[in-house]
Every structure is written in C-alpha cells, then in structure tokens.
Amino acid sequence: MKSSKPIRRVSAACLLAVPLALSGCGLFGSESASIDPPPSAMEAQMLEVSGTPVEDAGVLGPVTLDGTESVATVLPPSGLAAGVQTTVFLKDGNGLLAPVSLSLPKGEKNAVLKDSLTALISKGAYAKSLPEGFTGVLPAGTEVESVTVDASKLAVVEFNAEFADYDPASERSILEAITWTLTGQEGIQGVQLWVDGKKLTEMPLQGIPLDRALTRSMGINLPKQGPLLSSSTAVTVFFSATSPQGLPYYVPVTRYVPAGEEQLKAALNELIVGPEEGDGLEMVMTQDTQLESVEAGQNGVVTVALKDDMFADAKDVPEELLESVVLTIAQNTDDSMVQIRLNGKETVISSNNVDYGKPVSAPEFVNELSL
Structure with a gap:
C-alpha cells in the first residue's frame, strides 16, 4: 500500500545549511519512530563486511539553468571561523538519523x-551549534580519545568509559551514526570500536556483535518490520522531511527487497511505495509515478525514465522528487551521475530551476541546514 501523504509541490531550498558541528541519531530510542532491532541472525549478517561500501555523493552538484550551483553558502555561527566541511549523522525530530553538513575547525585529518x-555527543562541545530539531546520539560525557585509520582503510575509534552509559534502545542507532559518519570520509571503509583501552567484541548493553568491522552494509533507519535478510537484499533510499524551520532535508532509509531483483529498479520502486506511516517522512513521488526504465550508459551516467501525468510538461517538478532519485542512485552505485527522463521529455526542470535532464551528481555535502 502506498502512503497517502501528499507530495509537497514547492520546495524551499536545494539542500540545507549548517556550519560547525552536529550529531548522530536514533532508530530504536525514538519515541516517534520506534524500530525494533532485527533478529540476531539478521543482525550478524548485516554487520558483516560486504566489500567496499558506497560513500556519500559525487563532486558535482546540480546546476541551475543560468549555470550557477544551486547549493547556498551559509556563514558559520558568530565567533566561529569557517573550517573543514564534513557530514555527520544526527537524530532528527522523528527519531531518525539524517546526514547534516557542518564546518569543523581546521586541522589534520585525524583531528577532524x-x-x-x-x-x-549529546550535550557535548558542539551541542549549542546544532540546528534546531537535531540532537547527538552518543551519551553525554562521552569523549573521543583517538581515531586512527590504518592501511586497510579501517578507522579505529577509542572512547572513554562513559560511552557505555547509553539507553539500551539507542544501541543500534549509535553504531549507525558512528559508522555512517566515518565511512562518508574519503579513505574509510570500515570502523572498529574500543572503549577504555579495550577492543569491543559486542556492544555493552544489548550485545550487538562487533567481531567484524562495521560498514554501511549494516543499513540505516531500518523498517519497523521487514523480511529476513537471508531471503532479501538491502537497498537504501532517500525520502524527504521538513525541519522545524520549514526547510526540506533528506533522510536515508534501508529497505529489504526480494533477493535477485535488479538493485536500482528495486530501490526506485521503494521511493514510489513511499515512507512508512507515522515515521515523519514525506512522499517524494506521487501515487501515479511509474518507473519505466533504469539504464547505465557506457559513460557511467545512469538514465532514469519516469512517467507521471501530474507533470506532463516536465516543468516545475518538485525538487524533492528529483533529488531523491539522484541521491538514491548515488547511494546504490559508485556515486554515479544521473539524468532523468520524465514523460519521454529530455528536459526536466525542477521547482528550483535545475535541469535534471542533464547529467548531475549527488551533492558532496547533503543537508546544509541553517541554525
């Protein structure tokens, strides 16, 4: 059944804006979006290393018709100098993890x-610099003792003992926030956790196994109910939500599809199905959107053909619809560029005046939210 949530016709901004620090978020600990942990057999498989994980975004952003980039620049908070832009995963008001871009102090890579x-970290050094509606998922009092990256692209993180002082229901969201934040950085494919000088083989409270490196194959924002992993394949898609300030932002959600389905088609069909009821996410497609084809060209550009009579002329198409397609394709490929065909038309103009009929890539920094 498709969600009955209406698609928003007008979008506020291309992505969203925030400098300085932000924080990760929860799947299980949310009051508004409580998600049961997967069965132990599924959990073990999801935490296995499955090769090189897909990293965030390409190097080019969508371009407006006048040739300028559509992502706005936002100044850092008063008294804070602009630094290194990065993306972290924070808990939003719906209890879901969302990527948020911020500007951290300049320094060598491990310091960043x-x-x-x-x-x-909840109530941590950057807590006052978070955008409204977003919070950290690591327990207050946690300290990051060190982060090192070895030749195998494994990030080894050591926390102090306060890391274990968390709500048991937030255990998986803590792992997701850490893993997706670090593996979004160039040169990091997996994560290993240490606490107070000891390597963790399982999480302290719920016992999620940590005997293998954490990668993005673990998924993010899991469905409340889903098929067993042994008979299905995981895909991650992007829906939209609205911040307390009324700005749209994008949230990754892992879905399970029947094993053997073509990955990109399956992912885009999940966008058409829409978000789960009550999770605070919004439809990005209309209930009449149809996926006609997905083709990868020799030049590495993926062409997505959609049909939707609501946008017969392929003009003033909601940005959220088109950007979610681009983000979803990028997440399920090696950051492929995307061009969209709508109702057979090769020029597809978004509500923010971007031509998605031409090859575009996912933005390097997703969700730049203002404070």
Missing part, C-alpha cells in the same frame, strides 16, 4: 575525524 564524532 575526532571532531566529527565529538559532534555526535
């Missing part, structure tokens, strides 16, 4: 990695 995790 430490800061990105520090931004995930």
Whole structure:
C-alpha cells in the first residue's frame, strides 16, 4: 500500500545549511519512530563486511539553468571561523538519523575525524551549534580519545568509559551514526570500536556483535518490520522531511527487497511505495509515478525514465522528487551521475530551476541546514 501523504509541490531550498558541528541519531530510542532491532541472525549478517561500501555523493552538484550551483553558502555561527566541511549523522525530530553538513575547525585529518564524532555527543562541545530539531546520539560525557585509520582503510575509534552509559534502545542507532559518519570520509571503509583501552567484541548493553568491522552494509533507519535478510537484499533510499524551520532535508532509509531483483529498479520502486506511516517522512513521488526504465550508459551516467501525468510538461517538478532519485542512485552505485527522463521529455526542470535532464551528481555535502 502506498502512503497517502501528499507530495509537497514547492520546495524551499536545494539542500540545507549548517556550519560547525552536529550529531548522530536514533532508530530504536525514538519515541516517534520506534524500530525494533532485527533478529540476531539478521543482525550478524548485516554487520558483516560486504566489500567496499558506497560513500556519500559525487563532486558535482546540480546546476541551475543560468549555470550557477544551486547549493547556498551559509556563514558559520558568530565567533566561529569557517573550517573543514564534513557530514555527520544526527537524530532528527522523528527519531531518525539524517546526514547534516557542518564546518569543523581546521586541522589534520585525524583531528577532524575526532571532531566529527565529538559532534555526535549529546550535550557535548558542539551541542549549542546544532540546528534546531537535531540532537547527538552518543551519551553525554562521552569523549573521543583517538581515531586512527590504518592501511586497510579501517578507522579505529577509542572512547572513554562513559560511552557505555547509553539507553539500551539507542544501541543500534549509535553504531549507525558512528559508522555512517566515518565511512562518508574519503579513505574509510570500515570502523572498529574500543572503549577504555579495550577492543569491543559486542556492544555493552544489548550485545550487538562487533567481531567484524562495521560498514554501511549494516543499513540505516531500518523498517519497523521487514523480511529476513537471508531471503532479501538491502537497498537504501532517500525520502524527504521538513525541519522545524520549514526547510526540506533528506533522510536515508534501508529497505529489504526480494533477493535477485535488479538493485536500482528495486530501490526506485521503494521511493514510489513511499515512507512508512507515522515515521515523519514525506512522499517524494506521487501515487501515479511509474518507473519505466533504469539504464547505465557506457559513460557511467545512469538514465532514469519516469512517467507521471501530474507533470506532463516536465516543468516545475518538485525538487524533492528529483533529488531523491539522484541521491538514491548515488547511494546504490559508485556515486554515479544521473539524468532523468520524465514523460519521454529530455528536459526536466525542477521547482528550483535545475535541469535534471542533464547529467548531475549527488551533492558532496547533503543537508546544509541553517541554525
């Protein structure tokens, strides 16, 4: 059944804006979007290393018709100098993890990695710099003792003992926030956790196994109910939500589809199905959207053909619809560029005046939210 949530016709901004630090978020600990942990057999499989994980975004953003980039620049908070832009995963008002871009103090790479995790700490050093409606998922009092990256692209993170002082219901969301924040950085494919000088083989409270490196194959924002992993394949898609300030932002959600389905088609069909009822996410497609084809060209550009009579002329198409397609394709490929065909037309103009009929890539920094 498709969600009956209406699609928003007008969008506020291309992505969203926030400098300085932000934090990770929860799947299980949310009051508004409580998600049961997967069965132990599924959990073990999801935490296995499954090869190189897909990393965030390409290097090019959508371009407006006048040739300028559509992502706005936002100044950092008063008294804070602009630094290194990065993306961290924070808990939004619906209890879901969302990527948020921020500007961290400049420094060598390991220092920036430490800061990105520090931004995930509830009531931590960056808590006052978070955008409204977003919070950190790591327990208050947590300290990031060190982050090192070895030759195998494994990030080894050591926390102090307060890391274990969390709500048991938030255990999986903590792992997701850490893993997706670090693996979004160039040169990191997996994560290993240490606490107080000891390597963790399982999480302290719920016992989620940590005997293998954490990668994005673990998924994010899991469905409340889903098929067993042994008979299905995981895909991650992007829906939209609205911040307390009325700005749209994008949220990744892992869905399970029947094993053997073509991955990109399956992912885009999940966009058409829409978000789960009550999770606070919004439809990005209309209930009449149809996926006609998905083709990868020799030049690496993926062409997505859609049909939707609501946008017969392929003009003033909601940005959220088109951007969610681009983000979803990028997440399920090696950051492929995307061009969209709508109702057979090769020029597809979004509500923010971007031509998605031409090849575009996902933005390097998703969800730049203002404070």
